[in-house]
Amino acid sequence: MSEPTGRAEVRRTCKLFVGGAFPRSESGRSYVVSAADGTPLANAALASRKDARDAVVAARGALFGWAGATAYNRGQVLYRVAEMLEGRRAQLAAEVGLAEGLRPAAARRAVDASVDRLVWYAGWADKVAQVLGASNPVAGPYFNFSVPEPTGVVVVLAPQKSSLLGLVSVLAPVVVTGNTAVVVASEDRPVPAVSFAEALATGDVPAGVVNVLTGRTAELAPVLAGHMDVDGIDITGAPYRAREELERLAAANLKRVLALDDVPETQPTLRRTRAFVEIKTVWHPVGT
Amino acid sequence: MTDVEARTEGAAGPVFAYAPAPESRDIVHLDAEYGLFIGGEFRPAATGRTFTTVDPATEEPLASVAEAGGGDVDRAVAAARAAYEGGWGKMRGRERAKYLFRIARIIQERARELAVLESLDNGKPIRESRDVDVPLAAAHFFYYAGWADKLEYAGFGPSPRPLGVAGQVIPWNFPLLMAAWKLAPALAAGNTCVLKPAETTPLSALFLAQICQEADLPPGAVNVVTGAGATGAAVVAHPGVDKVAFTGSTEVGKEIRRTVAGSRKRLTLELGGKAANVVFEDAPIDQAIEGIVNGIFFNQGHVCCAGSRLLVHEPVAELVVDRLRQRLATLRLGDPLDKNTDIGAVNSAEQLAKIRRLADAGSEEGAERWSPRCTLPERGFWFPPTVFTGVSQSHRIAREEIFGPVLSVLTFRTPAEAVAKANNTPYGLSAGVWTEKGSLILWMAQHLEAGVVWANTYNRFDPASPFGGYQESGFGREGGRHGLEAYLDV
Known part of the structure; x- marks a missing residue:
């Protein structure tokens, strides 16, 4: 890609995004990422099992603050991510086009849909509890209500094909309710995810709320599925044949497991959000 | 009568004597043998194998019950499938509703009989089976009956679909109530059911089949296959089952999770607990004492959401423990059919051995053990109400679910410490908090990692109120609008 005359381009190093920082893999490994037509695009960090565990530590550390933030605040932070993406639409469209082999118009549509999806979920932050919660008319002198709470640290194996819209479609429903996330990006198409992480870092998302790993899904997924400090896992991006093993590993601490194939949905629903909330019911006597 | 290892210092004896007030057991007619309920008929197991269910208060056999094998489970699942594809599955919601209302009404009409039956087979006091188990079972059917023709209002989209055949495995601590918790929402949503009651308490599920x-x-809409763990495992693993619902131990829950891995079966689990019951210095102490007693000694402590860890604010720790001991001295342990009885029999010899093992571990690890003066009947399975003080978080009695009338007392100084200790468990089913300060109640409720938080009350249940755990207490909710989600393809 060297250019014989004129300006030499400044190439980007594609790094991990863990705890708000951009480390290389602690293993020192990287792998070559190619465009859909086979042209080499970049070297991406090849995350190790240790990187995955570090990402869980970062996500756990960020959980108390993010889950405890007001829903209004979380909504604004997610909306701010959409703002950050909006300004990078051209870059993202180019990367999505190369990664997925899309024509420019189709790549732009995917990016626009990603931004719009974030806006859609951002608006849910302060409405989820009203829709998923309840006031329960029990047969006795008690005030009784139910509220959704975040499940905790959730691992998201992002869809392999849809590099950006797929990623946003599985990540936003997890973090909007106050969960923190460890994302394993599309293995062969990680560049848009790296740019997404760079956009997150320039927005208001607290460090550790979203952590993005690039590398081999087959290497990272079992470690995360069996990790005792992970509370839930969306295995949508895992190969179909790997699901049974991941679900079995997830039994170690009874992680909530989601495996849906319809990603990215043309019209998102609350189904993914429901999968990673816990309904808490509180009773109190009523009396004088 | 055998004397219990018990120390009684600081506790008064019973303040006044009670005359026996036994409920008549004649209201229950028990057959010598019970078959499996498959396709609407009772039939023996294909192998002819049976097991005996006993009255844990006397160790007398109650009845012989068919033990379902793999072939029987096949037939039950086939009957459920046929009903799903036929009558029940095609029926309109408003018609399904009427059948569920009918079941609720019959439970109410036969309430006294069912209460006595439940106390006989389970060992729980008649006061509880009469006032809690049976009325709540009827209420559960009544509640979900009303949902059957209103599913499009439940918040899961315009036309939520049932899942198909539900395989449901339930425990021995609330046999009839757990059957109701499983069957009512499943049927309301349009599923058909294969229910596997616990080996030691099969009778009320069979009465429910009647x-x-x-x-x-x-x-075929409801099938009941009795048996032990192998029968339950056959139901869970059966390829014709679309949905598995289990209530029981976390250990078995994890095994079931592994069994259904990769199968696309839907799964909900309601598992163990080690709930903290947190008492602050400004709590209404008299009410808190009642709540502590109800929290851990209700149903002999055979309750997954039992308040088995009492966390007391240091300034009132001595006062609370003293008052608790005085109160425990008035509890009456004995004949489950006596209307004065507070503590009934432990459900099985196996469970009694487990309780003894863990209580002994409490003593060995250095906690101080106390029970009121209490004589235990010579026959049957009994364990006295027991309180451990001086318990640290590392003790087994503070970490492991005992599922018996054993309370571990720990102390704390600040709300933050209370939350840290309460949440220091892989479980997360329930929690209690006692204080007169409203803002502290709501703060605690926010920070306790538990599916149910009882504030200034404990162990309250209602069909409209979602119930279920965080973390290793399982996933999914039973009760309320949320309980429908487990049985709908949404």
């Missing part, structure tokens, strides 16, 4: 017959429920 009630389904009496209600003219279409054959």
Whole structure:
């Protein structure tokens, strides 16, 4: 890609995004990422099992603050991510086009849909509890209500094909309710995810709320599925044949497991959000 | 009568004597043998194998019950599938509703009989089976009956679909109530069921099967296969089952999770707990004492959401423990059919051995053990109400679910410490908090990692109130609008 005359381009190093920082893999490994037509695009960090565990530590550390933030605040932070993406639409469209082999118009549509999806979920932050919660008319002198709470640290194996819209479609429903996330990006198409992480870092998302790993899904997924400090896992991006093993590993601490194939949905629903909330019911006597 | 290892210092004896007030057991007619309920009919197991269910208060056999093998489970699943594809599955919601209302009504009509039956087979005091288990079972059917023709209002989209055949495995601590918790929402949503009651308490599920017959429920909509762990495992693993619901131990829950891995079966689990019951210095102490007693000694402590860890604010720790001991001295342990009885029999010899093992571990690890003066009947399975003080978080009695009338007392100084200790468990089913300060209640409720938080009360249940755990207490909710989600393809 060297250019014989004129300006030499400044190439980007594609790094991990863990705890708000951009480390290389602690293993020192990287792998070559190619465009859909086979042209080499970049070297991406090849995350190790240790990187995955570090990402869980970062996500756990960020959980108390993010889950405890007001829903209004979380909504604004997610909306701010959409703002950050909006300004990078051209870059993202180019990367999505190369990664997925899309024509420019189709790549732009995917990016626009990603931004719009974030806006859609951002608006849910302060409405989820009203829709998923309840006031329960029990047969006795008690005030009784139910509220959704975040499940905790959730691992998201992002869809392999849809590099950006797929990623946003599985990540936003997890973090909007106050969960923190460890994302394993599309293995062969990680560049848009790296740019997404760079956009997150320039927005208001607290460090550790979203952590993005690039590398081999087959290497990272079992470690995360069996990790005792992970509370839930969306295995949508895992190969179909790997699901049974991941679900079995997830039994170690009874992680909530989601495996849906319809990603990215043309019209998102609350189904993914429901999968990673816990309904808490509180009773109190009523009396004088 | 055998004397219990018990120390009674600081506790008064019973303040006044009670005359026995036994409920008559004649209201229950027990057959010598019970078959499996498959396709609307009772039939013996294909192998002819049976097991005996006993009255844990006397160790007398109650009845011989068919033990379902793999072939029987096949037939039950096939009957459920046929009903799903036929009568029940095609029936309109408003018609399904009427069958469920009928079942609720028959449970109410036969309430006294069912209460006595439940106390006989389980060992729980008649006061509890009469006032809690049976009325709540009826209420559960009544509640979900009303949902059957209103599913499009439940918040899961315009036309939520049932899942198909539900395989449901339930425990021995609330046999009839757990059957109701499983069957009512499943049927309301349009599923059909294969229910596996616990080995030591099969009878009330079989009576419920009779009630389904009496209600003219279409054959196969509900099937009951009795047996032990192998029968339950066959139900869970059966390829014809679309949905598995289990209530029981976390250990078995994890095994079931592994079994259904990769199968696309839907799964909900309601598992163990080690709930903290947190008492602050400004709590209404008299009410808190009642709540502590109800929290851990209700149903002999055979309750997954039992308040088995008492966390007391240091300034009132001595006062609370003293008052608790005085109160425990007035509890009456004995004949489950006596209307004065507070503490009934432990459900099985196996469970009694487990309780003894863990209580002994408490003593060995250095906690101080106390029970009121209490004589135990010579026959049957009994364990006295027991309180451990000086318990640290590392003790087994503070970490492991005992599932018996054993309370571990720990102390704390600040709300933050209370939350840290309460949440220091892989479980997360329930928690209690006692204080007169409203803002502290709400703060605690926010920070306790538990599916149910009882504030200034404990162990309250209602069909409209979602119930279920965080973390290793399982996933999914039973009760309320949320309980429908487990049985709908949404």
